[in-house]
Amino acid sequence: MPELPEVETIVRRLSTGVVGKKIAKVSVLREKSFRGSPVALEGRTILSVARRSKIIQFNLNSLDHLLVHLKMTGQLILENESGRVGGGHPTGDFTNNLPSSHTRVVLVFDDGSTLYFNDMRVFGWMKVVPHSTLANEYHDLAPDITDPQLTPSHFIKVFATRSTPIKQAVMNNAVVAGVGNIYAADALNLAKIDPHRPANSLQPQEVKRLFDSLKTVIELGIVHGGASIDTFVSLDGLTGRYQDIRRVYKREGLPCPNCQAPVVKVKLGGRGTFFCRECQV
């Protein structure tokens, strides 16, 4: 999946769903999906769940951490007596019996509830990281777009040295963490900036406008529980609703929310990119 708002949504649900539970058994169904020792998790209690960029961090009472990256198609689904809590990519798995053919790791808790890690394309991972090396995992990440300490002046500084298209610059985790394709496109539309513009061609007031727009669309995404595009179906109401209010992403030919001109699709840096030729300059 996922973009930051959907990861944030999952973390919030997991915080109430798994904190305090003791891990009884870990089954790795696909070796590539799990790094480290699954046995190190058994008998450990989850103290809290946090997020950094798009990485989910389970804090354990052993001072180890379980990190999860869902990449393109990962899902975390918690199943207990009262139903399911989770979310992820629209693979259809969500309504199937679990484990499914895409289930890669299964965590069983001592109260009988189960956390499934599904990942169709096997790009995502789970890994056990000792507290002493945790900082290394986040070493190359710029501050999150949701970080209150992040300021427009940071953008102005890092954009000044880059000639890459502005869309690629804001999707670069060394510039700012947590901005993916959907929200990059929508923020550029809201800020009325052409995604092709070299990052170092933006005037300071444009950078400020883009900064505010990114904050706005990410916040909207979180408020609406993330974006679930295409065929995502959920049993428990966790399905994101951002797709209903998205501005340009996958809205080729439909009217631009700023000026009503048709949204066009181009390819930029190998990624599908949606924008308005009329008002994004």
Added chain:
DNA sequence: GAGAGTGTTGTAAC
């Protein structure tokens, strides 16, 4: 059936 496309990101090459 072939080929392109998919919300991510690490790596290698220039």
Added chain:
DNA sequence: GGTTACAACACTCT
């Protein structure tokens, strides 16, 4: 160091 192309994988869509 910045930029670009591509690979990892398994689908769905045209």
